[in-house]
Amino acid sequence: MVMLAIVLSVGVGNLLVRDLSNNQEVRVNTRDARRFAPRDRIAILYNGAMTASIPPQISAISIQRLSGGTGPAPPVNPWTEMNARIIQRRGNALLVTNLDDGSRYLVNSPYNRFFCIGQTILVRYDRIRLGNPPEVDAVDILPVCGR
Numbered sequence: 001m002v003m004l005a006i007v008l009s010v011g012v013g014n015l016l017v018r019d020l021s022n023n024q025e026v027r028v029n030t031r032d033a034r035r036f037a038p039r040d041r042i043a044i045l046y047n048g049a050m051t052a053s054i055p056p057q058i059s060a061i062s063i064q065r066l067s068g069g070t071g072p073a074p075p076v077n078p079w080t081e082m083n084a085r086i087i088q089r090r091g092n093a094l095l096v097t098n099l100d101d102g103s104r105y106l107v108n109s110p111y112n113r114f115f116c117i118g119q120t121i122l123v124r125y126d127r128i129r130l131g132n133p134p135e136v137d138a139v140d141i142l143p144v145c146g147r
Contacts (some may be wrong), residue, residue: 001048003058004066007040015063016055017042026050030060041066054128082123082136083144086115094141095133096123106131109138120144 005017008025015028015036028044036042043064051057084096084105094107094115107123115121122144125136 001046003044003046005042005044007036007038007042009038010034010036015042017044025055027055027057028060028063029057030063032060032063036063036065054130080125082125084121084123086117086119086121088117089113089115093135094121096121104133106133106135107138107141108135109141111138111141115141115143 003017003026004020005026005028006020007015007017009016010033013029013031013033015030015033017026017028018024019026028046043066044058045061045063046058047061049058082096082105083099084107085099086094086096087104088095089112090106092108092110092112094109094112096105096107097103098105099120105123105128107125120143122142123136123138124140124142125138127136129135
């Protein structure tokens with residue numbers, strides 16, 4: 001299987017890339033990571049297996065830099081946004097329901113005391129940690145009016 005991607009960051013033995021087919025971030029395990037730089041456009045050959053972790057991971061069989069120079073710069077603020085309703089306050093966290101799909105998340109934030117149960121908020125976060133419920137560390141929480 002081949003994935004076309006843009007390199008977001010280079011680690012020791014891995015790359016964080018953005019899959020161009022679905023805009024998803026994927027960690028690519030490879031011994032050749034240091035050959036690449038952020039913004040490189042690459043083609044990754046892998047066996048089709050992908051972990052269910054966040055971000056998902058694949059192991060590269062081979063990686064080739066594509067001609068045509070570098071891709072667009074990674075986003076300046078690469079966070080994800082979630083419209084949510086607060087259903088419970090827990091210590092330094094809020095238990096919320098995602099208004100798009102009904103799933104529940106624990107949103108870690110030292111500012112939870114400024115929000116009320118039943119309030120609709122916009123949560124900006126960068127990563128989801130698996131758990132029951134899954135957890136996110138809020139980059140920003142904004143009240144949403146008129147919902």
